[in-house]
Amino acid sequence: MTTTPDIEKTTETPFECHFTLAQEQSLLDALQTHLPDGVTFSNQALKRFCQQGAVWVAEPLKKTDANSDTPKLTRPGRIRRAKKVLPAGSEVSFYYNPTVLSSEIPSPVLIADEQTYSVWYKPKGVLSQGSKWGDHTTLYRWVESEYHFEQPPHQRPCWPIHRLDKATDGLMLLAHNKKTAQQLAQRFERTNAEDEPDEPRQPHIRKIYQAWVKGEFPPDTVTLDAPIDGKAARSHVTRLAYDAERHQSRVEVTIDTGRKHQIRIHLAQAGFPIIGDRLHGDADENAPDLQLTAVRLTLLSENGEMEQDYRLPDALNTLIA
Structure with a gap:
């Protein structure tokens, strides 16, 4: 031993x-x-x-x-x-x-039950993946052990398909069998035939986020494509509103890749750190929670047409008004 x-x-x-x-x-x-x-x-x-x-x-x-x-x-x-x-x-x-x-987490909320997969609101503080020390504070394990689906089967195994940072809240997909898990994972990884080898993957599941950032973001959509950890990364950022009194902008971000902390890093590098980002932005302990939320998931067909579209209800959006 x-x-x-x-x-x-x-x-x-x-x-x-x-x-x-x-x-x-x-x-x-x-x-x-x-x-x-x-x-x-x-x-x-x-x-x-x-x-x-x-x-x-x-x-x-x-x-x-x-x-x-x-x-x-x-x-x-x-x-x-x-x-x-x-x-x-x-x-x-x-x-x-x-x-x-001994850790406890707030309860996730079911957004849509599609039988072979489901869409959830992951609150801040809930993990996407466990560690060797345990996984009971992850979304997938909470659903497996705590949730009772209205439609049978009432209890289901779960496979996480993608990740959200612990400090980020918003929409996440969970598969309920291995075949669906593989199919959904492939949608995230598919690359358009026209892409160059070193270009970012073009997923067939579009993830859209909203955030409050420091500063006045440009009015036109900006593409941020600085590599992260030596890997291609691309984020498209559009300003939704500007609060002159707070000198903060509300932005919407669509990502073509899913690097760790991608949105947080790209916005900080561009000079517009996300409010509450103590790692890549302002280290002020009095700052609010990270103002980054995954607000929309869209499943696209092979030709790019929309198959399913899931949006976060306004009542669950924790971004500062």
């Missing part, structure tokens, strides 16, 4: 615990057996940690390489069911972080 070195193993301190099973054993019993010295958890707590995505397991493959002394393992994955019986040779990782595991 290996654990995070040089830290006191208490339930107030994050730690990692990694071990390999010498014999067949239930996950719950294995966790109880291999907890670091001085750390105790009830069975109920360990079951909850499994549900929250803090426990990962890689199991031996049934078919192994006869010429190798080292058994091949499955790719590590989260195990939700603590009573699952694991075969000998399974590698277990338990990532404990009390801050992560």
